[in-house]
Amino acid sequence: MNYLVKQKRFVANLFKARFPFIYIPTWEEQRALALINDIAYDQQLIKTTRKLFTWKITEGIVGEGIRKDDTKVPVKALEFIEKYDEPAIFVLQDFHVYFGDQGRLPDLLVIRKLRDIVMSLKQSVNPKNIVFLSPILKLPQDLEKDITIVDFPLPTFTEMKQLLDEMIEVNRQTGRIEINLNEEEKEKLVKASLGLTLSEAENAFARAMVDDGKLSIKDVEVILQEKEQIIKKTGILEFISSNLNMDEVGGLENLKRWLKKRDKSWLESAQQYGLPAPKGVLITGVPGCGKSLISKAISGMWQLPLLRLDIGKVFSGIVGSSEENMRKAIQTAEAIAPSILWIDEIEKGFNGTSSSGDSGTSSRVFGHFLTWMQEKEKSVFVVATANNISALPPEMLRKGRFDEIFFVDLPTHRERIEIFRVHLKKRLNNPSVKGNFEISTENLEKLADMTEGFVGAEIEQVVINGLFEAFYEERSVQFSDFEKVSKLIVPLAVTQAEQIKEIREWASVRAVAATPREDRAEYCESNSSNMDMDIKSTRGGRAIDF
CATH class of the missing domain: 3.40.50 (Rossmann fold)
Structure with a gap:
């Protein structure tokens, strides 16, 4: 009906x-x-x-x-x-x-x-x-x-589409606005506007039209800017403006493929297949391996607003306000659906929910959040990241809350090559700084070899610190700069060997590897002897490829 x-x-x-x-x-x-x-x-x-x-x-x-x-x-x-x-x-x-x-x-x-x-x-x-x-x-x-x-929900997809069609028809008659939208793009534009009032949507569509005299799929950005105003007024959620795309995330191809297959799944066309909108993913693994980075990149891939929920802001000193804050955050995320709700280091926010030191406030907030995740009907995709997965309550990990749990391990040799490629291309734009250094396959192979066991954040620091060497001496960068600084970094694979081993053991049967099978096989074969045997002997995560 x-x-x-x-x-x-x-x-x-x-x-x-x-x-x-x-x-x-x-x-x-x-x-x-x-x-x-x-x-x-x-x-x-x-x-x-x-x-x-x-x-x-x-x-x-x-x-x-x-x-x-x-x-x-x-x-x-x-x-x-x-x-x-x-x-x-x-x-x-x-x-x-x-x-x-x-x-x-x-x-x-x-x-x-x-x-x-x-x-x-x-x-x-x-x-x-x-x-x-x-x-x-x-x-x-x-x-x-x-x-x-009586709840009076915001305008439906049908109402928004009717408004957009009316505005398009009026402007076609005047001939002053160029309309460049096919039916699928129009649907995406309408979906992006859900969560606005009719008045707000009308303003957003009008602004998109007069901005450059055209209305196209690129104007999704204008709609998201209008939604940003709603987020700013809550004080609990933060609107993250992310220009990242998946090409800027090195490796993790298994996770990328999983996400790519679920792109547009909130559109009406997905309902023809009887598909529900995906609930979300929990991304766990070694600190510094790109969990937060890929969370931001999902927004760019799917062209959906990214909202960051700070659990610390939910809890406050006034009795009853924490529960209300969580309800308010959820209502806001649903109001602008389809959207992405990002909770970074979720284990820190919900750790100790079973304690009674706060008169049960944490448990009630956590329970409300779990119930919503299980039963939510709006297209709010939850992306949660966790470094210490063992600190999470077990009820959060059961099926139905998240579609999948992905494990992000230390980068493989091929992934390190891609991470270096991303960071070098990003920073070596000035010819005088780049000099004779080439982002060649040979150089990337050498850099990957010398940084075995490094996480993505450490690889980025190798690039930055190498450029500082050149900047200090006021010359172009050289391969030896990166070689020098890489020897000065003690990677997490060494300083946190025991913790990484525990994370891998947990993930080996409970999570899906974010890295595809072929990359992990290559990693095990090419592993050199400069790492602890316990670290290199296993690669966590179930061997499932998407």
């Missing part, structure tokens, strides 16, 4: 059942009023059609040829509603200010009057309902049992 039809039927049933007070929290007054108006005059939905009246503090009660200026005072408005003897729906806009909001005390006279008219609304000969329509949900305790809250 169409979502809008279900929503109308649900609200209509509340009206027919004589629910006295209905509260709709939304910023989109016009959409909500249009929905209520459709219900009020639809005899098939509501049987007894009703007149629709609105109330604002600036106008009083208005509707059906009536304008009552004397009802600008809220108590007078409620008295008018109480005495009105025809079937009607009264929509009270911004009435939450009388319920106590942002430091204001509740208006006890208004609240008492509302409680007084509850029975008259229920028992009236002609049905009457009051709808509170406000951007903020605020309920006084005195009225909690009498008010029914």
Whole structure:
């Protein structure tokens, strides 16, 4: 059944059942009023059609040829509603200010009057309902049992597509805007706009059109910029602007292939195959091997907004606020879906959830997060990274929470070549600095040989430190610079040999290797003797290739 039809039927049933007070929290007054108006005059939905009246503090009660200026005072408005003897729906806009909001005390006279008219609304000969329509949900305790809250979701895909089609048609007629979109690209643009209000989406589409006189798939970036404004207002989530692409991540081809196959899986076309949107991945492994880097690169590959959730910001000193912060973060991520929610070093945020030192707050927040991961319907792809996987509660690792758990090990010889290639190409852009140094296969092979056991972050430091050698002596860089600095670095494979061995043992049966099978086989065959035997003897991660 169409979502809008279900929503109308649900609200209509509340009206027919004589629910006295209905509260709709939304910023989109016009959409909500249009929905209520459709219900009020639809005899098939509501049987007894009703007149629709609105109330604002600036106008009083208005509707059906009536304008009552004397009802600008809220108590007078409620008295008018109480005495009105025809079937009607009264929509009270911004009435939450009388319920106590942002430091204001509740208006006890208004609240008492509302409680007084509850029975008259229920028992009236002609049905009457009051709808509170406000951007903020605020309920006084005195009225909690009498008010029914109705969620009013943001515009659906169909509504957004209709808006975009209308704007495209208008601009085609004027001929001032060039439209360069096929159906799939249009779908991606519409999907990117989900989470905005109709007004925000209209502004974003208009801005995209006037920016360069064209509307194309490249304008997804404009939509994401509008979404960034929503994120900034939460204070809990951080919008990460990432220009990374997968080509800037050296190695990890198995994980890359898995991600590539799931690109566009949140689009309508995927539903033809009966496919659900992917839930997410947990990426664990040796520190400094690119877990955070690939998390950022997913955003560039899929062209979806990347939100970073700082678990530390969720927990605060006020009782009850931590749970609310987590709910708020989840609601925001879902509001701008499809999106990517990135939780870096998740084990630090949820470590010790079984302790009772915080009166169970951590456990409740963790439980809420797990339930959401299991049951979420919106296209929010969760990317969690962890260095110490053993610190995570076991219930987080069970199937249904993440689609897959990937293990990122020390880079293989081939991966080290790719990592060097990425960093050298990124930095050697000035001919005077590059000099006679060539990013050749021979040089890359030598660099990979001399950095066996190095993680990606250490390889990057070899490149940076080598350039510092050249910068200090005010000359072009030489191969010997990289050779010199690589000998000064003691890699994690040596300093944390025991920890890496433990991580590998855990991952060997519980996680999928991010590195493809052929690279790992080559690694084991070419391993030199400069590493500890315990480190080189095993490569963690199940041998599954995607």
